[in-house]
Amino acid sequence: MKDQSSALPRAFVFGIAGLLLLGCSTLAEKTPARAEIKNVIMVIGDGMGPQQVGLLLSYARQAPHGVLKNHKTALDRLVAESGRIGASLTYPDGALVTDSAASATQLASGKFAKTEMVGLDADGYPAESVIEKARRWGKATGLVSDTRITHATPAAFAAHETHRSRETRIPEDLLAANADVMLSGGLDYWLPQAAAEKNSAIHREMEANIEHAFRIGSARKDGKNLLNEARKQGYHLVFNARQLRQASGKTLGLFAGSGMSDGIAESLNRRNAGHAEPTLAEMSEQALKILERNERGFFLMIEAGQIDWASHRNDTGLLLHEMLRFDAMLHKVLDWMGGREDTLLIVTADHETGGFGFGYSGKNIPAPTTLASGHVFKPNFNFGNPEILDRLYAQKLSYHDIFAEFDALPPNQRTAAALAERVNRHTEFKISASEAASILATEANAGHRPDHPSLSEKTVPKLAAKTAFFVYTKDNRENLLAELVGARQQVVWASGTHTSTPVFVFAKGAGRAVEPFASILHHTDVGRLTIEALRPEDTAD
Structure with a gap:
């Protein structure tokens, strides 16, 4: 593929998130x-x-x-x-x-x-x-x-x-x-298939090795134990x-x-000095x-990889x-x-x-206030209160874990009210039972989880379907929840x-x-x- 850097301007201003970049020239000139x-x-x-x-x-x-x-x-x-x-x-x-x-x-x-x-x-x-x-x-x-x-x-x-x-x-x-x-x-990709069997010798050995820090399993379909190969190569x-x-x-x-x-x-x-996972x-x-x-x-490569997952x-x-x-x-x-x-x-x-991105919206427009100068400040839109940032930090569980907790309930208890209770307990952006029902109805009608009780398109308002740019259907509920609370967070997402x-x-x-x-x-x-x-x-x- 042709290198296109030579067509770039000699100087530019690149300003995103308040950072200023000046004085650029081509890669060849800069080397x-x-x-x-x-x-x-x-x-x-x-x-x-x-x-x-x-x-x-x-x-x-x-x-x-x-x-x-x-x-x-x-x-x-x-x-x-x-x-x-x-x-x-x-x-x-x-x-x-x-x-x-x-x-x-x-x-x-x-x-x-x-x-x-x-x-x-x-x-x-x-x-x-x-x-x-x-x-x-x-x-x-x-x-x-x-x-x-x-x-x-x-x-x-x-x-x-x-x-x-x-x-x-x-x-x-x-x-x-x-x-x-x-x-x-x-670890699961390094262990033989037998490691998934709780009574196997390799399972017991690994539980002792990891000091019971997490669950032992295997993602392999063969008998290879690649940890043994690693030891042979001198790895501790x-x-x-x-x-x-x-x-x-x-x-x-x-x-x-x-x-x-x-x-x-x-x-x-980080608050627990004895934490098992580094x-x-x-x-x-x-x-x-x-x-x-x-x-x-x-040479060292360090990846903060779960920015992408979130x-x-x-x-x-x-x-x-x-x-x-x-x-x-x-x-x-x-x-x-x-x-x-x-x-x-x-x-x-x-x-x-x-x-x-954060965006401004036409919802929850702040009431007019009188400034020290005596002028009345009356915004036409809601540009977002910085207190939202503290409320985002206060989230106690990821959306993924909230839904995992919900899915662990017996089928007859997986109700809209139960989902709303968990969202409201673990986040600062509350939803109603009817809004929770709209999430479950949308995913049920999309064929993702038809086992949710008491949900039908006729009785529950349906959220906009997530389609072309929301391809990970197993996470669809999380994207739907994000869409639902977006205006309350002053947040927009373009894609999944x-x-x-x-x-x-x-x-x-x-x-x-x-x-x-x-x-x-x-x-x-x-x-x-x-x-x-x-x-x-x-x-x-």
């Missing part, structure tokens, strides 16, 4: 003489477009009782510490919109990729990743994610598969890539926060059967401690907590960097998800899927290394710049 870079850290907020960054910044600046110190985020800190800001297009080969597999492949390799393929270029050949190159150059490597290590983004940095769904094959690819540190969820296996703190060498950490806990749960975990910040901090021991340097479900309260999880992790990375001149930090996203919105690129490090990122790029450019920065000066490739 300086090589800088002495020993380490590269790439942080990816999956689904974190300018809109999601804007939510974090709005919360930091405007929440009346916000939890962030001095109303500042880690991104503010990054920029204040001589960071740079750019923008990057995310599209894959032959399509307008990317998925995480293609986008992460482009970031990892600097080559165009097709959607849903992992670690393959646009022609279907293996694309050597920065992880693989770094190992050839004698550097340490690491992958950290709060999803699961076999998921699209971490997999794209070390695996080569024709489809991202091949998650039972991806662990073998990860072992072949031989990264020094891999920390995430996804860890399964909870205590074990992770003791890790010092080559480490594989798997802290959940599938995805790790969501951002709301992690916010609660936070994203703790995983990142320990990975840095291990990798920094390599005198030749390292955005797919249009769950704004959960999204806020995911952004706060990202923020806490980035502070740890910046703490480690300090004033180092040998490290390049790149913070970006693989794509934006959901088309999120990804968008083509360009994403930010934040960079910090030695001046000559960061300057090329202060431009309008494509993710293949970001990938190539990353590889070039990490490559030792005495190495041709």
Whole structure:
């Protein structure tokens, strides 16, 4: 595919969420003489477009009782510490919109990729990743994610598969890539089928190994125990926060059967000193401690992956907590960097998800007020009270967990009133029983869950059907709930899927290394710049 960056203007102003970007020129013009870079850290907020960054910044600046110190985020800190800001297009080969597999492949390799393929270029050949190159150059490597290590983004940095769904094959690819540190969820994809049987020896062994921190299962249909293969390759296996703190060498950490806990749960975990599941910040901090021991340097990819999951479900309260999880992790990375001149930090996203935004509406228009000047202030629209930000933070369960709690009820108790009670108990944006009934009726008529009692199109008002851009039907109820409370949250969502919105690129490090990122790029450019920065000066490739 033709590189389109040469047609870009020499200077532009890019203003989203209050951030100003000036003085950009083409990638070729911006590339300086090589800088002495020993380490590269790439942080990816999956689904974190300018809109999601804007939510974090709005919360930091405007929440009346916000939890962030001095109303500042880690991104503010990054920029204040001589960071740079750019923008990057995310599209894959032959399509307008990317998925995480293609986008992460482009970031990892600097080559165009097709959607849903992992670690393959646009022609279907293996694309050597920065992880693989770094190992050839004698550097340490690491992958950290709060999803699961076999998921699209971490997999794209070390695996080569024709489809991202091949998650039972991806662990073998990860072992072949031989990264020094891999920390995430996804244990079920490493264990043999027998691990799902409670009376099996492997099940009992694993329960003891994980110290009963989470449920043991298996996603495999064969007898392979890939943990044994990992041990043979010298990996130290860890399964909870205590074990992770003791890790010092080559480490594989798997802290959940599938995805790790969501951002709301992690916010609660941070208050409990004895929490079993490590936070994203703790995983990142320990990975840095291990990798920094390599005198030749390292490459580390850290993914805040559940920003994407919250955005797919249009769950704004959960999204806020995911952004706060990202923020806490980035502070740890910046703490480690300090004033180092040998490290390049790149913070970006693989794509934006959901088309999120705060908007003004014609509902609940504030009453006129008399100002100190004596003038009457009478808005024509409702532009949103910043107190909404505190109410979003106060959410106690994700929409996903609210519906899971509802589904656990006996069938005859799964009533609209029962759903409304749970929404109202766990969130600050209340719904009525009739509104809950509209959610259940809509999904029942769509054929998703016809077993809900006492629901019919004739007796219950029907919400607008979620169709073309809400493709994950198992989450349809969550999108419907988001639509229902949107006006109360002052929130709009455009989609349940990804968008083509360009994403930010934040960079910090030695001046000559960061300057090329202060431009309008494509993710293949970001990938190539990353590889070039990490490559030792005495190495041709």
